Amino acid sequence: MRQEKRKELTREKILEAAKAVFAQKGYAGTSIADVVKKSKLARGTFYLHFQSVEQVLNALLQEIFIDIQRYLTDLQVEALDHKNFKRALSDLAKSLLSVFQNHRETVILLLTTMNSEPKIRAQTVWFQELLQATIRVMLDRGITSGRLKKHDSELMSFLVSGGLREVLSQWLLFGRYNRDIESKVDEMISIYMNGVELEEK
Amino acid sequence: MRQEKRKELTREKILEAAKAVFAQKGYAGTSIADVVKKSKLARGTFYLHFQSVEQVLNALLQEIFIDIQRYLTDLQVEALDHKNFKRALSDLAKSLLSVFQNHRETVILLLTTMNSEPKIRAQTVWFQELLQATIRVMLDRGITSGRLKKHDSELMSFLVSGGLREVLSQWLLFGRYNRDIESKVDEMISIYMNGVELEEK
Amino acid sequence: MRQEKRKELTREKILEAAKAVFAQKGYAGTSIADVVKKSKLARGTFYLHFQSVEQVLNALLQEIFIDIQRYLTDLQVEALDHKNFKRALSDLAKSLLSVFQNHRETVILLLTTMNSEPKIRAQTVWFQELLQATIRVMLDRGITSGRLKKHDSELMSFLVSGGLREVLSQWLLFGRYNRDIESKVDEMISIYMNGVELEEK
Amino acid sequence: MRQEKRKELTREKILEAAKAVFAQKGYAGTSIADVVKKSKLARGTFYLHFQSVEQVLNALLQEIFIDIQRYLTDLQVEALDHKNFKRALSDLAKSLLSVFQNHRETVILLLTTMNSEPKIRAQTVWFQELLQATIRVMLDRGITSGRLKKHDSELMSFLVSGGLREVLSQWLLFGRYNRDIESKVDEMISIYMNGVELEEK
């Protein structure tokens, strides 16, 4: 029993080391040797836990995936039934942001890793697909219930997930909106809901 | 004089070979050896023209950069002065798409390369920044002229560029919208302009 | 614990291989590949122990340096206090020669490597400087004690170390004096002590 | 005829460039590419004049060889017949030094190149051999004429050439004796002639 704990601890060390190296050199630029050196473990030890750097990336993304998935499924349920629709959306978005905040390093890893070469892409599509599916479900419900215009909900989900991703990048990668991220979220929602064009009288 | 032509030709061969390998293995996965093998030139010849794969990427992106920049600056001028604002936007977006279409392979390279590790990011930011700057100028003019709501034009530019990028990815990377890309563009514009929420009566 | 021994053994193999290649091709002409081939180890193994051929040279010279230094400091102490000065000098010189004899290959390496390009020179100056310093100390003591003429002891140390080096080269590099090296040493001392000019009567 | 002059000029450019690169990187460390780059000529041009870096070294040493040889043969003739023997030696040594002074760069090249690996050694032995032969001839004449003690003139020539070489190195390589080289020469001669030991009364 104690040996298992020890093993788990070593695995954790490798993940931590990998996270640090990824942040510094980027995923594509890190070798097993890099992770081993950072972890201060022996070269052979790495292979007892992972077979490749890719697997480490996978394990890291796995962790955040579960969190995000839970949040989204939990929250989307209530959102559209709520009387104050925008308010519900705003709450959803903000709590999503807090999840990202908690996994800051991993989300950055996700952002810099998404859409790169095919092999890695396979490990990250879930993020976009999950986001897009959630948005789409909400939109479809909104359309069905007569609250939203009859737009192509798939296209709409692309626009929103893309916009969200860009704002996320600006926030986590480039340090913008460190303070007023929450108020910006409300503005985003307002734009998607009501558009930017002024009505002519 | 003919020798210079020959050199230029060799350079072109390397760029073509690189484009092909990038498309197959992704940027991060391609070695100088790969490019050399594909180009069927000698190993040493590569170093006569480039120092690293990164420089090849750079040269490739350079080409498209000039095209895109010219298009955007040319077109943005007219757009907002036009009487039919949406129509002007639609035209702009569509001609931009045709530029992307012409540089299909390079745009894919750009999409899969953007936002990856810092070193490469530096070579691709211009794309997002150019796009965002263009959008922002248009929005600011729209706001000043009283046609658009007073939203944060920077935030708005993030949303639009992000949305556009995602749609581009879906189109060029995943083969969606091969036929009706043009009609989708009009729908996108409509969403950003008027929002998705139905007015309550 | 046995693993460390194994490592030390491998290191020794590399040093031996290097010594052999140096002797055959000369330092400047030997590549890492040469040493690896001679040692029959894997290419990567070399880098586990050294970073460059230069470092190997260094390690080789280090060994002899310690021996020579010990001899010189041990012996110089007694020499000048001795009643029979020439005899003491002769003993010192001869035991120094025996050190050189024992490290034959490395001394040859030293002789062919000294005074070459700056980078290597830095690793070999100690030899000349050590020799010259020792000689100088002895001379200064001889002058102070009134046994030697008041010549510039630095200049004198240059002459003696240079002469010694040349004789060494003739002996170890070109195979001269294989038998009567000892009697030659006495003649050298005699020359430095009493000069070559006959007194006029 | 003019073409020959042009060719000679190009050859000179290569020699000059080589001299500069040798001084900076040392002989062993310079490639044809280095010399070509420094000379600002085309790669192919090098091969019209030389086949290897070694040949360039050779050409460079050739120049100084002729000068030195002439000096030595001219001067040794008179020296020993002179009434004031030491004075004659002193003159000889000093004019030799002035030859070295004029070929400063090449002599440094010679000093850093002598006694290195076999292939190069072959090109530089003439220097030591010439020096030693000259010294030996003088000594032998001195012995025959009853002016010098009956030492082994070969051994003596090794001592003197070695000492001279060391002093040369100190002077040209390490910048010692920049001013008083001439007075040091007289001291050297005095040492070799009369020794350093004080006569007991």
Add this chain to the structure above:
DNA sequence: CATGAATGAGGATTCATTCAT
């Protein structure tokens, strides 16, 4: 379970050399 020395395949880079212009 953890260690780290050794391996050798493979990619990066340099260099002498050729040859068409």
Add this chain to the structure above:
DNA sequence: AATGAATGAATCCTCATTCAT
């Protein structure tokens, strides 16, 4: 005679992977 683009062998160096301890 001079040029410089192209060549490919040779070297340098890193990396994932194995295995005895």
